[in-house]
Amino acid sequence: MIKYTIKRLLQSLITILLAVTIVFLLLRLLPTDYYFTEDQLMKFTTEQKNAALEAAGLLDPVGEQLVRFYGQILHLDFGISRRIQSGIAVTQVIGSKFEVSMRLGLISLAISLVLGVILGILQTVFKDKLIDHLGTVYTVFVNAVPALVSYSLVLVFGSKVLGLPALYSTRNVGPSSILPVACLSLASIAGYALWTRRYMVDELTRDYIKLAKVKGLNTREIMISHVLRNAMVPMVQYIPASMLLTIGGSLLVERFFSVPGMGPLLTDAINRYDVNVVQTLVMFYAALGIVGVFLGDILMMLVDPRITLTEKGGAR
Amino acid sequence: MEKKPIISARDVEIEFSLRGRTLKAIRKCSLDLYEGETLAIVGESGSGKSVFTKTFVGMLDANGRITGGSIEFEGQDMAKFKEKDWLKIRGKKISMVMQDPMTSLNPLKKIGKQIQESIEHHQGLKGEAAKKAAIEMLAKVGIPDPERRYNQYPHEFSGGMRQRVVIAIAAACKPQVLICDEPTTALDVTIQAQILQLIRDLQKELGMSVIYITHDLGVVANVADRVAVMYAGQIVEYGTVEEIFYDAWHPYTWALLQALPQLGVKGEALPTIDGTPPNLFNEIHGDAFAPRNKKALAIDFVQEPPFFKVSETHSAKTWYLDPRAPKVERPHSIQNLREKMEAAHG
Amino acid sequence: MNMNKKHMIDRRTFMKAAGAVGAAGLLAACGGSSSSTGTAGSGAASGSAPVVDNGGDPIANLVTWELALRELQTWNVLYSQNAADLNVLCNCVNGLVTNNIYGQFVPDVCTEWTQNEDATEWTFKLRDDVTWSDVNGEVKANLTSQDFLVGLEWVLNAKKNENMNTSMPNNYIVGAKEYNEYTNELGEDEAKALTYEDMLEHGVGISAPDDYTVVYTCKVPCPYFHTVASGACLFPAPKALVDELGVDGFLGLDNTTMWYTGPYVVNEYIQNNSKVFVPNPNYFNAANESRFESVTVRIIDDTVVGFQLYDAGEVDEMELAEAPASTILADPNHKYYNNVVEATPKKYSYQYHLCFNRKNEDGTPDENWNKAVANTKFRQCLMHGLDLLDSYKRVNQLKPLDLENLCYTMKGLCTFSDGRDYTDRVIELLGYPKSDGKQLRRLKDITQLKAECMEELSAIGVTFPVTLYSYVKAGASTDGMLVLQQIFKDCLGDDFVKLDWLNYITSMDQEIRIPHLACWYGSGWGADYADVSNFLGQEILHDDNAYYAHEYSYIAEVAEDPKDYQKELIEQFEEFTRLYNEANAIVDDTDARYNAFAQAEAYFLENVLTVPNYYEIGLQLTHINLYSKINTLCGIAAYKYVNWETSTEAYTADDFAAFAEVYEAGKGVA
Structure with a gap:
């Protein structure tokens, strides 16, 4: 087990390094003009442009930049943001934000899981009856209507009818988190309900469910103890990754409600060509994803006795 | 054995609706099952043997229904049973052993627990008492080292062993009737004989009546008292x-x-x-x-x-x-x- | 010289527009002249009785908004060049000179300024009661003239400030450019170790004869230098703080590490969410300026969310985009019907810059267009024929006529000594009638012009209709273009000029402008300092710094090798340049200078060397008296939260009319 973990760890590190190197090189491919705002592009003479680029270390040959970059990472120096928050260390920029995203994300995940799975169970138990159809309508609606439209609806309803605060505010964290969490959960509930129903319905046709019935267990016992329990196995695989990726925040929801989280950070950084932030975030997200998958594999192993972790990597 | 039959099916008719059309699967079938006997029902695939016996445990598929006849058991007509009535019958009075031991057991649950479930449900035993009963059952069906095996999962058992477990589950609550739907078809011949013997032993010990569904006349010759x-x-x-x-x-x-x-x-x-x-x-x-x-x-x-x-x-x-x-x-x-x-x- | 590219008034651009550096009272020309001596006092009314009493109380804790894409990037005022940053920082730090609500330049941390005879030497006397405080309100140091030396060295040092904000000091101050280039060459550590003493040794034209005096020496006579001094490039920096934080730390200031001289400190800052300003207990002008007990700025994604906020009472003002404005104005019973008022006008003078050297997509010159646009009558048809009112309505449905811009220089930037606005003089010279309240002032009957033009152009081989290519971002709304296209059709005729447009994916500059692909560019220019030369100087020939001549109209290229049909065009530009240089040489008499500029500008516009477009005055719902805000067309103080008149009741259009009256009356007095 230890050997396996170490092997996995090394593989992960290499994956992360590869990902960030590719991003690094891609960023360097962009014309350096993107580094400047429109105002600056007009005003600067070539020398001034060069001076700014050099200060940011963008003029050296790419190979040299890459080596220096690796050196910096080894020292855990992730550089300084130049465009998001000029002059502030990237770790600080990110650090102040991910706690917010994570908190909202985890709350939403918990709610979505619970509500989504319950809805999925209800849909399975009352398959093809009214509840099942209503659940399907909900799922289709949430997926068909563009996210921003749904959010606007939630905003108007929440703000006008329920009197909830319209924007996230750190002074009023509780009530002002309600609408963002609701929006985050909308689609997730539908997703979890859909998958729960699907896996549970799959289970219903299995022979051992027939055996359970013939044993004399009633529907409730069968559903919970056999169908749901078995259906959960393929689903839990994704839960650790989902949990970790809540750190990444949701771009749309956070923008919409002005949540000071990680969501818009990556796209903003790319737009403004803040290379240090982009690179660090890529590494961060890659690491999160990998850890999430790994935890998911371990969770699978715990939950399904047929599965053991093998040398080939991964649960099977 | 001139006794009153335990199960008495008279002129049972069963229909299935498939894609808008009606399939008459059972056309006026009558059958009696006497106490303590072994009855074999033989026929080809599609003759209706499984369907017919499924009605004895209320496991007819959702698109099927009994359109005629009666099935008497303990003074009640099971053809008219609702689900809640069946809950008193299944596993407790009438049990079934299914065909494919490889898929009959829940792969994610311990074997012992799967037996114990039945015991707890029907006999009201809990915890340690139920566990003990389950281990006893495992021993009875010939599983060696039952305490250890109790904690194992189906994939750690061979086909024959699994079928023993299924039988253990079915017999755990001492039912009056045991229906075996081709219990040995998926097993190889040497194991076959052992399983048949096991069922026979259990039958004697628990005083069950057994219905065998099979297409194999060799099995029939081996175990049956009566044949339909x-x-x-x-x-x-x-x-x-x-x-x-x-x-x-x-x-x-x-x-x-x-x-x-x-x-x-x-x-x-x-x-x-x-x-x-x-x-x-x-x-x-x-x-x-x-x-x-x-x-x-x-x-x-x-x-x-x-x-x-x-x-x-x-x-x-x-x-x-x-x-x-x-x-x-x-x-x-x-x-x-x-x-x-x-x-x-x- | 802040620019904001406004391609067309399309919905998306409009919705992204935010309360940028705004100016109040654009509807009225601002008064006051840039005299040669300033006087102490802020020139603004201190918190006396409100101008309009609409039944509400003054707001103590103001809540206002900003768009997410305008969240500030840096807290270091010397490093910043974004209006977004300066909107925040103007409340935190002060420079030598600032503006009052009439747009006049008044002392900020100085008490007065004087210039020598030929306006090459400027002396600023400082107040002795200005202090640097930290975010907790503790006094850390006094402001002295040394801070200005430190500040200028910081700006000019390429390794410290990355060449931000260098263009104005380099252009005006003796030795600045040389020092800046010197630091460009140096190694990083060496340059970072330099101090203001090194800068003085290099002969840069700044000196501090005593603790409360700063003297600047200009390369050439600069009669408007005091307006330059209102810009971020000449702000002070406290030496003690720079020493304490080090170069990197000082560059990476945030609200908790910086030192404040201004009316507020920002004690809470959550990026992309909110900022809270609370009064600075050590503010030097607290006695004369009323402040809020707190100001909260909330970041919103766009004005849709913003409208919800306003409706819920969570914010005290909100710009209205086209859609909500239409909804409200369409229904006289709407609860906000009377509250729709004009918003803070943007500081830009928008023009359609004609391209005189258009190329086709394959790189060959578009002779058809180039010939047409070189013809004066053609351009005059564009100017006097196009009825742009419909496109103005998309910005402001309430009073679209007020948006019309007839000049090149920004209204309100320069005033004669009798209080008259410079642009009024230009309009007088151009002979436009007063507004009749119904249609744009520029419109004339162009039938004859059109006929003559078509005849002349056909004779040199132009085929009609001539296509005028504009541009739109791929995927963005084309509503604005469609409106414009219809205007072309109705006013000029499909037989004459047709509007079409090209798509670009990310960068208008890279994909459209630099390849010379568009026939005209909608663009707005904001003043860097208060003089006409800042505007007209972008269009002259023979000057490398003339931005539009080199980058938009490409007239500089044309001038190098004009074709036959362009000879007349070049002559016009030469004459314009001549008139401009004449005017620019007058440094001792502001009125004469402006008069001469007016001649040049009138000549420029008569021959339609660009097509003036509009002023961006949107609509809003507000609890704040627009006219009580500081008016800066250049400089950074437009978002200073001092002396604002507010009410817990939202203002109506009538209230605003009353405000305007009082404002007008007060102009002459100030």
């Missing part, structure tokens, strides 16, 4: 095992017996029954087997034969038994079956 032959959704002949083997009257039974591999002559092709079972979506006129029966009488195509009694325990649904019918010879190969069987089994 089904074809196209009806029971066409029933009797004691000897009567059926040595004194069969229905042409379908003859065809089945002819096809016994033990009767095969080296170098020759085994006899088969030409044709296919009838399409049960359509109305059937006359004897259902007539189209495949080379020696069918004219009347077989026109009118359905009633049951004719051959003895107190043996009846067959064929015009051959009508006094007015011409004499029909049993096929040659099965005429001296008794001798041939004794010779084969030594």
